[in-house]
Every structure is written in C-alpha cells, then in structure tokens.
Amino acid sequence: xxxxxxxxxxxxxxxxxxxxxxxxxxxxxxxxxxxxxxxxxxxxxxxxxxxxxxxxxxxxxxxxxxxxxxxxxxxxxxxxxxxxxxxxxxxxxxxxxxxxxxxxxxxxxxxxxxxxxxxxxxxxxxxxxxxxxxxxxxxxxxxxxxxxx
Numbered sequence: 001x002x003x004x005x006x007x008x009x010x011x012x013x014x015x016x017x018x019x020x021x022x023x024x025x026x027x028x029x030x031x032x033x034x035x036x037x038x039x040x041x042x043x044x045x046x047x048x049x050x051x052x053x054x055x056x057x058x059x060x061x062x063x064x065x066x067x068x069x070x071x072x073x074x075x076x077x078x079x080x081x082x083x084x085x086x087x088x089x090x091x092x093x094x095x096x097x098x099x100x101x102x103x104x105x106x107x108x109x110x111x112x113x114x115x116x117x118x119x120x121x122x123x124x125x126x127x128x129x130x131x132x133x134x135x136x137x138x139x140x141x142x143x144x145x146x147x148x149x
Contacts, residue, residue: 039068043079045126045142059141065092069144073097081105101128 048062064086067079074097081090094103094115101119106112117137119128124143131137 039070039078039147041144041146042066042068043077043126043142043144045140047081047138047140050127050139050141059139062138063089065140065142067092077103099128101130105130105132 044064044066046059046061046064049060051058051060061084063084064082065079066082067077069075069077074095076093076095078093079091080088081092083089088108090105090107092103092105092115094101096102096119099118099120101115101117104112104114113132113134115130115132117128117130117140119126119140121127121144124145125141126144127139127141129137129139
C-alpha cells in the first residue's frame with residue numbers, strides 16, 4: 001500500500017512539472033543583476049562583423065550597445081541594444097571572467113536567448129564574439145569607462 005501511494009505521488013509530481021514551469025511569473029527575478037546605481041562603470045560599443053581588408057581591420061556595425069558593468073570575482077554587465085537609427089531593440093545581460101562571457105540577449109517583446117562567447121579587454125577597450133542558438137555569431141567591440149574617471 002505504501003509503495004502504491006508513493007508511486008501515485010511521484011507520478012502526480014512528474015505530470016505537473018510542465019504546468020509548473022510553463023506558468024508565467026508576475027515579475028522578472030532580480031537576483032542576477034543589481035540596481036543600475038550599484039555598478040562600477042559604463043560601456044559603449046557595437047555589434048557587427050570584424051574583418052580584414054587590404055591589410056587593415058574593418059568593422060561593419062549592425063547595432064550599438066551601451067550599459068553598465070560591475071567588477072568582482074566574476075564581472076557583470078547589463079546594457080541596451082540599439083539599431084543603427086538609435087532606437088532600442090533589446091537588452092543584454094551577462095557575466096564574464098577569464099575571457100568567457102555567458103548571459104542572455106532579450107528583445108523588446110521579452111523573448112530571451114542565451115549567449116556564450118569570449119571577451120578580451122585592456123585598460124579602456126574590449127572586443128570579442130558572442131554566439132547564440134539563434135542567428136549569426138556577431139563580433140562586439142567598444143570601450144568602457146570606470147565611474148569617477
């Protein structure tokens with residue numbers, strides 16, 4: 001009898017799992033990214049294609065991005081993505097460290113896609129490439145400015 005009740009309970013939990021995960025939440029979780037005023041600096045840059053032509057590096061912009069970053073064991077960034085007419089088309093949020101970037105991009109309808117890639121930086125500039133399950137793998141370039149600089 002105990003085994004039967006245990007099996008029925010287990011089956012009920014397994015059957016209800018899709019319903020639990022498919023139900024919408026009332027608000028987005030704010031556990032991953034702190035409020036904007038708690039960041040250590042800002043960044044601006046572009047999303048597009050980096051290539052070499054006639055021995056010189058060229059960059060074709062597909063979109064712009066601007067946002068904030070926070071330093072720590074793993075650095076965090078959050079920003080907005082704009083089209084070439086400077087109209088916001090989405091946002092980006094990510095963690096990065098040791099040249100690896102992991103996060104998400106989100107469009108204005110709230111649809112998210114995970115991203116992973118690599119990011120190199122020096123004292124003022126950054127460059128890298130992000131990849132997602134959807135669309136191309138664009139390059140990103142730009143510069144960042146610490147608060148108070």
